[in-house]
Amino acid sequence: xxxxxxxxxxxxxxxxxxxxxxxxxxxxxxxxxxxxxxxxxxxxxxxxxxxxxxxxxxxxxxxxxxxxxxxxxxxxxxxxxxxxxxxxxxxxxxxxxxxxxxxxxxxxxxxxxxxxxxxxxxxxxxxxxxxxxxxxxxxxxxxxxxxxxxxxxxxxxxxxxxxxxxxxxxxxxxxxxxxxxxxxxxxxxxxxxxxxxxxxxxxxxxxxxxxxxxxxxxxxxxxxxxxxxxxxxxxxxxxxxxxxxxxxxxxxxxxxxxxxx
Amino acid sequence: xxxxxxxxxxxxxxxxxxxxxxxxxxxxxxxxxxxxxxxxxxxxxxxxxxxxxxxxxxxxxxxxxxxxxxxxxxxxxxxxxxxxxxxxxxxxxxxxxxxxxxxxxxxxxxxxxxxxxxxxxxxxxxxxxxxxxxxxxxxxxxxxxxxxxxxxxxxxxxxxxxxxxxxxxxxxxxxxxxxxxxxxxxxxxxxxxxxxxxxxxxxxxxxxxxxxxxxxxxxxxxxxxxxxxxxxxxxxxxxxxxxxxxxxxxxxxxxxxxxxxxxxxxxxxxxxxxxxxxxxxxxxxxxxxxxxxxxxxxxxxxxxxxxxxxxxxxxxxxxxxxxxxxxxxxxxxxxxxxxxxxxxxxxxxxxxxxxxxxxxxxxxxxxxxxxxxxxxxxx
Numbered sequence: 292x293x294x295x296x297x298x299x300x301x302x303x304x305x306x307x308x309x310x311x312x313x314x315x316x317x318x319x320x321x322x323x324x325x326x327x328x329x330x331x332x333x334x335x336x337x338x339x340x341x342x343x344x345x346x347x348x349x350x351x352x353x354x355x356x357x358x359x360x361x362x363x364x365x366x367x368x369x370x371x372x373x374x375x376x377x378x379x380x381x382x383x384x385x386x387x388x389x390x391x392x393x394x395x396x397x398x399x400x401x402x403x404x405x406x407x408x409x410x411x412x413x414x415x416x417x418x419x420x421x422x423x424x425x426x427x428x429x430x431x432x433x434x435x436x437x438x439x440x441x442x443x444x445x446x447x448x449x450x451x452x453x454x455x456x457x458x459x460x461x462x463x464x465x466x467x468x469x470x471x472x473x474x475x476x477x478x479x480x481x482x483x484x485x486x487x488x489x490x491x492x493x494x495x496x497x498x499x500x501x502x503x504x505x506x507x508x509x510x511x512x513x514x515x516x517x518x519x520x521x522x523x524x525x526x527x528x529x530x531x532x533x534x535x536x537x538x539x540x541x542x543x544x545x546x547x548x549x550x551x552x
Numbered sequence: 553x554x555x556x557x558x559x560x561x562x563x564x565x566x567x568x569x570x571x572x573x574x575x576x577x578x579x580x581x582x583x584x585x586x587x588x589x590x591x592x593x594x595x596x597x598x599x600x601x602x603x604x605x606x607x608x609x610x611x612x613x614x615x616x617x618x619x620x621x622x623x624x625x626x627x628x629x630x631x632x633x634x635x636x637x638x639x640x641x642x643x644x645x646x647x648x649x650x651x652x653x654x655x656x657x658x659x660x661x662x663x664x665x666x667x668x669x670x671x672x673x674x675x676x677x678x679x680x681x682x683x684x685x686x687x688x689x690x691x692x693x694x695x696x697x698x699x700x701x702x703x704x705x706x707x708x709x710x711x712x713x714x715x716x717x718x719x720x721x722x723x724x725x726x727x728x729x730x731x732x733x734x735x736x737x738x739x740x741x742x743x744x745x746x747x748x749x750x751x752x753x754x755x756x757x758x759x760x761x762x763x764x765x766x767x768x769x770x771x772x773x774x775x776x777x778x779x780x781x782x783x784x785x786x787x788x789x790x791x792x793x794x795x796x797x798x799x800x801x802x803x804x805x806x807x808x809x810x811x812x813x814x815x816x817x818x819x820x821x822x823x824x825x826x827x828x829x830x831x832x833x834x835x836x837x838x839x840x841x842x843x844x845x846x847x848x849x850x851x852x853x854x855x856x857x858x859x860x861x862x863x864x865x866x867x868x869x870x871x872x873x874x875x876x877x878x879x880x881x882x883x884x885x886x887x888x889x890x891x892x893x894x895x896x897x898x899x900x901x902x903x904x905x906x907x908x909x910x911x912x913x914x915x916x917x918x919x920x921x922x923x924x925x926x927x928x929x930x931x
Contacts, residue, residue, distance in 0.1 A: 478601045480614035486560040
């Protein structure tokens with residue numbers, strides 16, 4: 292079984308501070324990490340490798356520094372690593388990113404693709420499902436548990452107030468939640484091998500069959516107008532033990548009080 | 553001179569720091585209070601293959617270098633010196649002599665298991681009447697047929713009772729002094745080998761420090777390490793390497809104490825402002841940070857020397873001497889900056905100050921390091 296895991300290198304948001312004047316992230320001196328949901332996806336792939344055998348390839352799209360995230364994936368136990376990097380891919384939104392990643396994935400054999408649910412620096416949760424759409428394969432998002440039997444993947448999908456058990460025939464794409472597992476540590480030997488014995492393969496613009504209009508800043512329909520820090524909201528009021536009628540009356544009173552109605 | 557770490561060494565440091573914070577730190581206070589062996593950490597150190605960091609892969613090691621191993625000891629010591637004592641005694645003292653002096657057969661039988669962590673290692677040189685003066689060894693090994701018979705005792709042996717193999721030094725020819733000492737690989741369950749009392753210590757209280765007792769202990773001849781009468785140079789060369797581990801430990805303790813203190817002086821307020829705003833605090837912090845940086849360079853220099861030079865004796869002695877005194881000085885000043893709280897067990901600096909003291913004593917006292925250094929200086 293070939294498993295491809297898409298990982299993103301992100302600033303560790305636990306360490307990020309926001310400049311109170313400009314409202315922007317202070318990225319200086321902030322360590323870069325593998326996005327936590329993606330790391331859980333990688334761990335899920337490595338556990339499948341341990342239990343039933345699989346060839347695990349870690350893929351990342353990003354600047355050359357993303358090499359570090361891929362070496363970390365190799366040090367955890369991934370068999371191969373591919374870095375998709377080119378100035379032409381810069382400034383991509385989720386549409387362009389998914390097109391680029393899908394084009395790269397067409398050059399790599401896969402039965403199962405695992406991505407994280409969302410990246411902690413963007414929080415869109417769009418790229419995984421968009422890759423699946425581009426590749427015309429089924430997608431199950433928000434995986435809390437994951438099982439592979441024969442050609443099928445069974446996933447426990449987290450939902451707001453319940454969970455769903457879904458089954459899909461491979462090839463398919465799963466988006467993983469960090470709750471899926473506790474990722475393993477790298478090993479010292481894994482780190483040395485990752486740098487001294489393994490390669491990170493690089494794919495650039497010319498290696499991918501994708502339209503110019505679907506990549507980079509030009510291929511990104513999203514325009515960011517403004518970013519800002521949300522002002523904190525006051526604590527709400529909890530009103531308990533009311534009948535439905537009393538509750539409706541209470542709400543009406545409150546709305547009148549605030550001149551909403 | 554370039555002190556930049558390679559990418560793999562940098563990534564290894566990130567791993568060791570993360571591991572220490574999550575897997576070692578939560579137990580540190582408890583291990584000290586209860587004088588309990590760091591079994592939880594040992595299990596994880598085995599699982600993540602930290603037990604043979606500087607040894608080649610063909611022997612089950614991680615195939616890294618001594619600098620990387622040194623960084624591992626440093627990072628673990630920042631949070632728990634008990635755990636790093638166990639690891640350092642295993643890798644530097646219990647494993648290295650077999651790697652360096654063992655026969656192919658001894659390596660097959662013991663080195664692989666030590667490097668993978670299946671076995672825990674220990675090293676036994678000190679005796680009740682032979683500390684710094686190791687030529688006064690009284691443990692004797694007498695050849696008899698296909699084995700040696702060992703009689704005597706060793707004290708202050710780290711990992712004693714928990715280790716599976718012990719590098720034991722004994723006199724095969726008393727008349728020759730140092731030239732009459734031989735080294736042996738002794739398994740825990742060899743007949744006639746038992747354990748005496750476990751020491752109650754000031755610091756590194758979770759580390760097991762025990763007496764070893766040999767009463768007609770039968771050691772097969774194939775377990776002689778190196779040649780008969782060549783035990784003393786084996787012991788000294790092993791200790792040269794071990795001292796780099798202790799330097800790294802002392803360095804880590806000092807760094808850990810400073811980290812805790814920086815956190816404290818930013819939060820603790822007196823006279824209406826944080827302690828960090830007072831000039832005395834700033835000067836103390838600056839002094840400590842500078843000493844720590846110097847200690848780190850000496851330690852890394854010694855680790856590189858072990859990887860690249862025939863002997864690292866001088867570098868190791870200087871690193872250990874300076875790091876141990878830095879650890880003692882820094883932890884004492886950190887307790888002082890914490891004031892009354894620093895004297896309580898509520899804050900880790902109290903434990904760190906107690907842990908620091910041993911680094912001036914074991915694997916050669918600071919005075920022994922000065923003997924080594926002056927020997928080179930006065931040559």
